[in-house]
Amino acid sequence: MKRPDGRKPEDLRPMEAKVGVIENATGSAMFRIGNTIAIAGVYGPREMHPKRLEDPEKSVIKCYYDMYSFSVPERKRPGPDRRSIELSMVIRNALEPAILTKEFPKSGIDIFVSIIQADAGTRCAAITAASMALADAGIPMKDLVCAVACGNVRDTAVADLNKEEEDVELTTDIPIAYMPRAKKITLLQADGDLTAERFKEALKLGIQGCEQIYELQKKALREKYQVSGEMIEDKD
Amino acid sequence: MIRDNSKGYILELAKKGVRDDGRGLLNYRDIKIEYDISNNAEGSAAVTIGKTRVVCGVKLSTGEPYPDKPDEGSIVVNAEFAPISSPTFEPGAPGEESIELARVVDRGIRESRAVDFKKLCIKSGEKMWMVMIDLYIQNHDGNLIDAAALAAIAALTKAKFPKYDMETDTIDYHEHKKDKLPLVRHPIACTIHKMNGTLFVDPTFDEEALSDARLTVTVSEDGNINAMQKGGQAGLSEDEILKGVEIALEKSNEIRKHLK
Numbered sequence: 001m002k003r004p005d006g007r008k009p010e011d012l013r014p015m016e017a018k019v020g021v022i023e024n025a026t027g028s029a030m031f032r033i034g035n036t037i038a039i040a041g042v043y044g045p046r047e048m049h050p051k052r053l054e055d056p057e058k059s060v061i062k063c064y065y066d067m068y069s070f071s072v073p074e075r076k077r078p079g080p081d082r083r084s085i086e087l088s089m090v091i092r093n094a095l096e097p098a099i100l101t102k103e104f105p106k107s108g109i110d111i112f113v114s115i116i117q118a119d120a121g122t123r124c125a126a127i128t129a130a131s132m133a134l135a136d137a138g139i140p141m142k143d144l145v146c147a148v149a150c151g152n153v154r155d156t157a158v159a160d161l162n163k164e165e166e167d168v169e170l171t172t173d174i175p176i177a178y179m180p181r182a183k184k185i186t187l188l189q190a191d192g193d194l195t196a197e198r199f200k201e202a203l204k205l206g207i208q209g210c211e212q213i214y215e216l217q218k219k220a221l222r223e224k225y226q227v228s229g230e231m232i233e234d235k236d
Numbered sequence: 237m238i239r240d241n242s243k244g245y246i247l248e249l250a251k252k253g254v255r256d257d258g259r260g261l262l263n264y265r266d267i268k269i270e271y272d273i274s275n276n277a278e279g280s281a282a283v284t285i286g287k288t289r290v291v292c293g294v295k296l297s298t299g300e301p302y303p304d305k306p307d308e309g310s311i312v313v314n315a316e317f318a319p320i321s322s323p324t325f326e327p328g329a330p331g332e333e334s335i336e337l338a339r340v341v342d343r344g345i346r347e348s349r350a351v352d353f354k355k356l357c358i359k360s361g362e363k364m365w366m367v368m369i370d371l372y373i374q375n376h377d378g379n380l381i382d383a384a385a386l387a388a389i390a391a392l393t394k395a396k397f398p399k400y401d402m403e404t405d406t407i408d409y410h411e412h413k414k415d416k417l418p419l420v421r422h423p424i425a426c427t428i429h430k431m432n433g434t435l436f437v438d439p440t441f442d443e444e445a446l447s448d449a450r451l452t453v454t455v456s457e458d459g460n461i462n463a464m465q466k467g468g469q470a471g472l473s474e475d476e477i478l479k480g481v482e483i484a485l486e487k488s489n490e491i492r493k494h495l496k
Contacts, residue, residue: 023287023375024322035275039374041320049326064327066318069370070277070293073409078316078370079329112320114372116291117274 003153004164005034010205012148012160012212017128017220019136025112027137029220031129033148034162035119040129042137045107053108058101060108063092065126067115087123094127094147094177094187100140109139120163120173121149127177127187132217136224145186146213147177150206152194157201159209174202178210246446250432255443261436262483267494269390276409279395279417283387285438287377289321292387293370294395294417298407301357301364309356309364313342315371315384322376322441338371340465341385344423344454345369348462351392352418358402365397367417378444379437381452381465382491385425390495392419422495423462424488427452428480430470435479437487451477453484457492 003009013034022028025041032038048054065087069078080088095111111133113126124147131145151158152172153165166173172192178185185207194202242256249256259265265286274280277293301308315338319325330338345351356365369391371384395417399408429439429447439447449468455461461481466472472480 022289022320023377025320037274039320043319043323046323064319066320068274068291068293068372069314069368070274070280070295073276075295075297075368075370078314080327110319112318114318114320114374117276 003158005162009156009158010208012209013162015213015216017132017216019132019220019224025133025137027133027135027139029129029132029136031125031132033121033125033160035117036115036121036125037117038113038115038122038125038129040111040113040126040133042109042111042130042133042139044109044137045104045139046110048106048108054106056105059104061092061096061099061101061111062108063088063095063111063113063130065091065113065115065123067118067122071115071118087126090187090189091123091127091130095130095134095145097184097186098131098141098143098145098179099134100142103140120161120166121175124148124175124177128213128217132220135221143179143181144214144217145177145179146210146217147175147187148206148209148213149173149175150202150209152192152198152202157198157205159205172202174199174206176203176206176210178207180211180214242442243446246443247432250434250436253434255436257440261434262487264438264487264491267386267491269386269494269496271390271394271496277391278398278412279391279393281387281390281394282374283383283390285379285383286440287375288379288383289374290380290383290387291372291374292384292391294391295368295370296395296398296407297366297368298358298363298400298405299366301361305353306361307357308353309351309366310353311342311345311351311367311369313338313345313369313371313388315341315373317373321373325376336465336467337381337384340381340425340452340454340463341369341371341388343463344385344425345388345392348421348423348454348456348460350389350419350421350423350456352420355418358400363402363405367395376441378439378441379427381427382425382438385423385454386491386494389422389424392417393495421456422492423454423456424491425452425454425463426484426487426491428483430472430476435476435483437483451480453481455484455488459485
């Protein structure tokens with residue numbers, strides 16, 4: 001089966017990742033997959049605001065997902081809505097298992113993700129970008145978190161649906177987030193209509209996709225820190 | 237906020253007429269414009285001035301003309317001081333700073349009639365194009381007004397009309413016509429700051445925190461002033477205001493050259 005943009009079922013769209021895109025942030029990253037672009041900025045660990053939400057055991061993670069008003073064909077009203085509030089929560093839940101929050105008791109870590117351009121898969125792009133931003137911020141983590149959607153389009157399991165595929169009737173969209181080293185899934189949502197067998201196939205493609213994204217994340221992080229790495233070697 | 241140790245240093249330098257990054261008082265940091273940064277917008281641009289980065293996207297939709305201007309379209313400017321861009325911004329509804337910025341940018345475009353509003357009329361008294369100009373701060377290192385006003389004009393220069401079907405009153409955002417938004421003037425905002433009695437432009441975040449007063453002057457290519465806004469606590473003398481206008485006239489021409 002050929003997909004609308006000519007990809008094979010397991011193919012992801014072309015990707016690009018860059019670490020260090022927001023000067024003021026403690027850590028930041030950009031991730032592009034096809035026509036979806038996300039930028040993430042992490043601030044912290046810093047003093048918790050408001051103080052009463054402080055946790056004596058660990059750092060409190062807050063996450064804000066925001067779609068630019070002009071990221072979609074029909075202008076979206078700027079600011080949070082019900083969808084972005086839910087997505088902010090599932091993104092936080094997807095990332096938190098990877099973060100060693102006990103290292104920084106009483107502090108807060110704020111994760112902000114902006115969607116500059118949307119063509120499906122924005123929450124997954126947000127997680128992928130945010131995970132790189134957390135690493136860039138130097139926050140201790142067990143693993144990177146990679147995310148991509150998989151699903152069932154026209155009775156075929158596919159990875160990384162674009163908007164056109166998402167809009168096909170009876171499509172099932174299954175965004176997943178994955179920690180490749182621990183082999184743990186930290187986000188799983190689905191809406192549609194599919195058999196257990198097809199779900200199994202789709203999930204496999206999703207995990208494969210995440211593994212590819214993982215390689216790109218590591219490469220982007222190395223690209224930023226390579227220069228300083230060479231300097232250290234030179235001294236020796 | 238500004239670190240205490242750099243505060244005295246910057247103030248001391250201002251007295252001598254120098255700046256901690258070695259710039260002259262009337263020199264901007266490097267200005268860069270990137271176009272088409274978001275393809276679902278009718279037009280978009282990102283402006284960086286030093287480490288400050290502001291992006292703008294223009295979306296078009298249709299609406300009913302205002303009763304007092306039945307033959308004209310309209311603009312709406314909105315600015316998001318997103319907390320991703322600065323540790324000093326909090327999530328939540330737009331504050332007074334972001335509303336002021338949006339309104340200053342709005343007035344520059346509106347009063348210069350940079351957009352030919354008459355050409356945005358689809359049917360007199362019934363249908364017009366609404367130009368929604370949305371600004372997002374991506375990194376805040378001072379001088380947001382100048383960066384935002386430039387980003388808005390840059391995005392407008394690239395904006396194209398989406399396909400519109402008058403019969404059904406529907407817009408197809410996936411298809412854009414070749415004709416661009418009728419942009420006839422290019423107003424540029426230049427903000428002059430005063431610190432310790434010294435006038436200067438393009439403050440960094442730290443310099444801006446120590447600025448006593450500011451004056452934004454928006455100027456079109458013919459040298460006419462289209463909008464002004466005084467900000468900050470301190471007052472400005474007549475001489476300082478006239479000097480500010482003189483600086484803005486010169487600087488706005490330099491800044492405008494960055495537009496493609």
